[in-house]
Amino acid sequence: MVNKTDEKIDFKKTLDAYRARSGRLRIVDVPDMQYLMTDGHGDPGTSPAFAEAIAMLYPVAYGLKFASKRDLGRDYVVPPLEGLWWAEDMDSFTTARDRTQWDWTVMLMVPEWIDQSMFEAAIEQVRATHRAARLDHVRLQTLSEGRCVQTLHLGSFDNEADVLEHMHHEFIPSHGLRMTGKHHEIYFNDFRKVAPDKLRTILRQPVTDNRA
Numbered sequence: 045m046v047n048k049t050d051e052k053i054d055f056k057k058t059l060d061a062y063r064a065r066s067g068r069l070r071i072v073d074v075p076d077m078q079y080l081m082t083d084g085h086g087d088p089g090t091s092p093a094f095a096e097a098i099a100m101l102y103p104v105a106y107g108l109k110f111a112s113k114r115d116l117g118r119d120y121v122v123p124p125l126e127g128l129w130w131a132e133d134m135d136s137f138t139t140a141r142d143r144t145q146w147d148w149t150v151m152l153m154v155p156e157w158i159d160q161s162m163f164e165a166a167i168e169q170v171r172a173t174h175r176a177a178r179l180d181h182v183r184l185q186t187l188s189e190g191r192c193v194q195t196l197h198l199g200s201f202d203n204e205a206d207v208l209e210h211m212h213h214e215f216i217p218s219h220g221l222r223m224t225g226k227h228h229e230i231y232f233n234d235f236r237k238v239a240p241d242k243l244r245t246i247l248r249q250p251v252t253d254n255r256a
Contacts, residue, residue, distance in 0.1 A: 053120040055153065055193040060229065062123075064196035064246045065173070069215045074189045074248075078158065079151040082106055082181045087143035093178070097150045098125065098180045098236075100170075105152045107166035111156065123153040125234075149226075151187075159182060189225060194248040198239035207247060216251055225250030 056062045061074045080101050088094040105122050113119040124132055128149040131142075154163075163184040193216055208227075209223055216223060230246035 047116065051119070053118075053180075055120065055123050055155075056091050056219060056232075060224050061130040062246070065113060066193050066196045066198050069193055069195045071219065071251075072192055072194055074250075076186050077153055077189045078156055078184065078186050079153050080108075080163075081149050081151045081183050081185050082178060083149045085147050087146070088095045088148060089143065092108045094148070094150070097181075100174070100182060101125075101150060101152050103174055104163075104166050104179075104182055107169050108158050108162060111166060112155070115162075116157065118155070118157060120155060125231045126151045126153065127229045127231070128191070131232060136235075154184070156228055158184070182185075187249045189228070189248075191221075191252065192228070192248050192250045193219075194222070194228075194246055195245050197243075197245045200238070201235070201243070201245070204247060209234065211247070214232055216249065217254070221251040222254045223249055224252045 061072060061077070063072075064070060082101065084091065084093045084097055087094070102122075109120060109122055130147050130150065131145045133145065167179065167182065167248045193211055195207065195211070197207055212223060226246035228246075228250070230248070232244040232246070233242060235243055
C-alpha cells in the first residue's frame with residue numbers, strides 16, 4: 045500500500061550531507077545516495093556538452109518528481125545540481141587551475157524510492173518531447189562516498205583554489221586522512237543566472253584513514 049502524504053520533502057533541510065558552514069572544514073559521513081548522472085570532459089565554461097548535460101538532467105528529474113507525487117503520493121523538492129570533478133593531476137584544481145584537464149559528472153540526487161522502471165519511464169517521456177542530445181548518456185546510479193571533508197564556499201568558483209589547497213594539503217593529512225574518490229561540489233544557486241560573488245557551493249572531498 046502506498047503511504048500518501050501531503051508533506052513535500054526538502055532534502056537540503058533533512059539530510060546532514062547538505063549542511064556546511066563557510067570558513068569551517070567538517071568531517072561528515074555521507075550515506076549512499078542515488079543520482080541522475082551524465083559525464084563529460086573539458087572546461088565547463090566553454091564546453092557545449094556541459095550546458096547540454098545540465099539541460100538534459102532537469103526534465104528527467106522533474107518527470108520523476110511528478111511521477112513520485114502522482115503514483116506514490118511522495119512529493120519532494122528537486123535537490124540542487126551537483127558535480128564530480130577529477131583529473132590526472134589533482135593540482136589542476138588548485139595551484140595549476142587548468143580547466144581543460146578536468147573530467148566531470150553532473151548529477152541530480154533522486155530519492156531512494158525511485159527505481160529503475162520509474163527512471164526508464166521518465167527517460168521515454170523526455171525523449172518524446174525534447175531533442176534527444178545526450179539523453180542516452182543519462183543514467184541512474186548510486187554514489188557511495190562515506191567519510192568526507194566538506195565546507196561551504198561563498199563566491200566565485202575561481203576563488204576556490206585556496207580553500208581546496210588548505211583542505212587537500214593541510215586539513216586532511218593533519219587529521220590522519222588521505223584523499224580518495226572525486227572532488228564533489230553542490231551548487232545551491234543556479235550559476236547560469238546568479239552573480240559569481242553570490243554563489244554558495246559545498247566543496248566536498250571523500251577521504252579514508254591514512255593507515256588503510
